[in-house]
Structure formats: structure tokens, C-alpha cells
Amino acid sequence: MNKDTPVEMIHQAMVNTLKNHFSDRLTFVHAYNPGKCLQSPGIYLGMHQMEVGENPGDGRHVITADWFSYIVLSNSTDNLAIKIRYLACEVMALLNQPETGLWGLDNVVGLPKHIQAIPALFNPDTEGYESWEVTWQQSFYMGDSLWEDDGETPKTVLASHVPYTGKAYEPRYKPL
Template sequence: MSELTTLHDAITRIISERMPSVLHVESFPELDAQVRAPALLYGITDMSLGTDRGEGKTALVGRFQACILIEADRPKAPLQAAILASQLATVLKDQWWDVGFVTGPPEQIHAQPEAPLPELEQFVMWSVQWIQNFEVGELVWPWPDEPPGSLVFGFSPDTGPGSEGQYVAPGDIP
């Protein structure tokens, strides 16, 4: 399974748990699918290269967008949609999605009302966007594994050839 699938699954699970009043949470929904509202539909919309940590993985910065849908005929539907957008912003704050390849919490969280697409005219819609840093690929360690106990430290100026006897193992440092 790819990191993107894992990340979207984690986002769906956490939003569903933390926003129980949302009846339908789904990533990349089919446009002709039946949606029970209130609904939160989301997905990654673009990616760019992030800051490489030098471990062989590819660092990416993903932009995500969520659309919150409330039936337009509900009382105060625009307010209800805004409330759900604020709740999503709260879920996003400091969120790492419980996956090890996410390298930071969401940034640049922004919410605003949107005009619905013609096929969604029966809804009031708010969008919430955020930036998420994560990594894909395998960890690469280009050096051979060393046996236990082979790591030692030398402290300046007692380093280099002729000073090897003054090096200490990590467990022997006071």
C-alpha cells in the first residue's frame, strides 16, 4: 500500500472519530455517488518537493482540500457549514495522523465558503485547505552495518591517529 493511501485512510479515520456529526467522510469521492450530509469530501490536490532529510526518502509537501457539504434547506445552513469548517480546523491543528512518514503538522490551514458546483447546488459548501509535509519511499542507509560496540567517541583535542586509546564507548560517558 502506498503512503498516500495510508495517509488518506488515516485522515478519514481520525476525522470520522473526531467529528461524529459528519455523516459521510470520504477521500476522492465519485461525482455521481450518493452523499449523506453533512459530508466532508477531501483529497490531496497537488504536491511539490519538500526538504530532503538525507535518508533516501522523498520529501513532499502536499496541499489538501476538504469540501464540507450541508443541505441548503437546513435552518442556518451557512452557519452550520462554517461551524463544521471550524471543527475541522481544530482537528487539523497539531495533527500528525498517527503515521510515521508525516514530518510535521498541517500548516497554512484556511477555510472559506464556496459556491457549489452545479451538481451540488442542493448544498451549502465550505472548503478547508491545508499543507501537509510527508515522505514517500524507502529509508536508505548507504553505510555497512557495524557490529555492536564499534561506535566510540573522541573528544578534541584528543582525536585522530595516536589518540585511539582515549576514545570512549557511549555507555562509558559520565
């Protein structure tokens, strides 16, 4: 079975969401690769760090990641300073809305937190471009939940007290 990892799924969902939102205003939306040439206008996505989050108690592992997006415009862009800040605001607004900030993966990721933007100097050797970095913290889940299966979700919870438990006593159970 060829199943994408949560990181691959999240990255692709981020790319799709941003491409859809910016449509023809941005030429490129993809992973940041410091060894590649920049193209403008574009957004480059990546992650600064990850750490293990709080155990959700369902068999999955939570990873809390510090994500980033570099918004890049050429220095020849008209009204560059205003346009690049506005693009940063748009990315921040997308992150701040559950419909887009969850990337369509609300069973895999948590809501983005600590959303901020600052001017970026991500490659000091690159001239001719202006960049802003939008950063946020977002958790995601690794593994399968113990609570997800193919069965039917119970509609009523029934209970009993010892010693009247088990299959033989099911007719005596009371709804909670």
C-alpha cells in the first residue's frame, strides 16, 4: 500500500489551498529548497522544527511543528513594499480561518496557532527579491486512532453495576 505520510498530505493540502486562493496572482507554490533558484511571484513552504506534543490517548502521536511560508516578489514589482505585506496578511488570514487553516484535513491537523509575519532574509546571497516570512505553529497526528474502525458508531451508551455485567445481563443495562 502506498500511503502518504501526514507530512506529505499536509504539504500537498497547503499547496492546493494556497494555489486555489491565489490562483493566477502567484506563479509558484511549493516546498522551500535552499539549493534551488527562486522564482517570483511565489510562496515557498517548509518547517523550522518539530517536537512531540501531548498524548491524545487514542493511540496516535501528536507532533507540534513550526511551519513557515516565504512569500517572494521580484524587486521590479510595482508598489513592492505594500503588495508583499498584503500577501503576508492574506496568508495569515487563510491560516486564521478553520475552513482553510485546517487544509481540509481536520482529522489530521489542529488549528494553527501563533500566526505571525516578519520580513525574511532567508538567502542573503539572493538579490533582486523581497520576501516576507509567515510563521505558525500547527500540530498533526501520526498513526491510526484506536477509535476509528469500520463498525457502526453506538447511538446509546448502556451501563450496569457489578455483579450484573456481561452478555447474560445486557437486558438489565440502563441508558446513561
